[in-house]
Amino acid sequence: MTGKELWKVFSKGIYDENPVFRLALSLCPALAVTSNxxxxxxxxxxxxxVITANNVVxxxxxxxxxxxxRVPVYITYIATIxxxxxxxxxxxxxxxYKDLGIYLALVVVFAIILARAExxxxKNTVFPSFLDGLGMGCGFTLALLAISIIRExxxxxxxxxxxxLGSWYNPALIMILPPGAFILIGYIIGLMNMRDAKKAR
Known part of the structure; x- marks a missing residue:
């Protein structure tokens, strides 16, 4: 692969195929653990x-x-990592570890990890697979960071x-509850779709 192709493999997970905002995969942690x-x-x-290491393995x-x-084998890899x-x-x-609780164990069954393996x-060699996992992981992390900053x-x-925000601010409690995260994700996806539609025009 050329450098341009490798960059495309890495960068697609950040925006074009963002796991949360584009593929709507692994929404469980996006709703549950992004209150801060x-x-x-x-x-x-x-x-x-996990996704990068699993891709390499x-x-x-x-x-x-x-x-x-292959699927049971991939799940065994993921569970081990x-x-x-x-x-x-x-x-x-x-x-x-205590704050993440059961959601950390649920990483084993995150669809995005198994999907990138499959x-x-x-189907690809180690370095492109590493970049693919890293790019998807970066996209996932940036999505969770954006959601958690707004919610907190x-x-x-x-x-x-x-x-x-000072003592004058009255916190919107819905933002630290899962429904608030769900609404927020919907708005972000809507804004991204509007941007893409405007760019296409």
Whole structure:
């Protein structure tokens, strides 16, 4: 692949095929753990690591896995990587591990991770697969970051726990609840679609 093609492989996950805003995959964490920036970033980085590592492993072993059992094998890879992430977080960042709770274990069944293994990594060499996973992970992390900044700001008046809006501000409690996240994601998707339609015209 040329440098331009490799860049396209990486960059498509950031906007054109953004997992949350374009493909509407893995919305569970986008609704559940983005009530504050710290949790959103942690989940984003965890998924970025898992999807990138899984893509590399799938690409390395693609010629040795029988196509009939490829999905269970891919899920085993993902579960192993997620377990490592859980153990690291539990050992070094116990508060974040506790905040993410069951949603961290659910990374194993995130559709975007299995989809990239099936659609891309199983058909390409290691470096493009690495870039594909990294790009999708970056897009996922940026989506969670954007959602969590808006939710924490308007839901608590803070960002990363630091007060941004003064005592005069009356927090919109719906923003820290899952319905608020769902509405926010809808508005962001709508704005992106309007931008694309305007650009097409």
């Amino acid at each position: 920036v710290a949790n959103g970033l942690t989940m984003g980085f965890c998924v970025m690591f 799938v690409s390395l072993t693609r010629k040795f896995v029988n196509p009939k059992v 997620v377990t490592v992430v859980q153990l690291v977080l539990e050992a070094y960042f116990p508060l974040l 659609v891309f990594a199983s 700001l308007f839901g608590n008046g803070t960002i990363l726990g630091m007060t941004v």
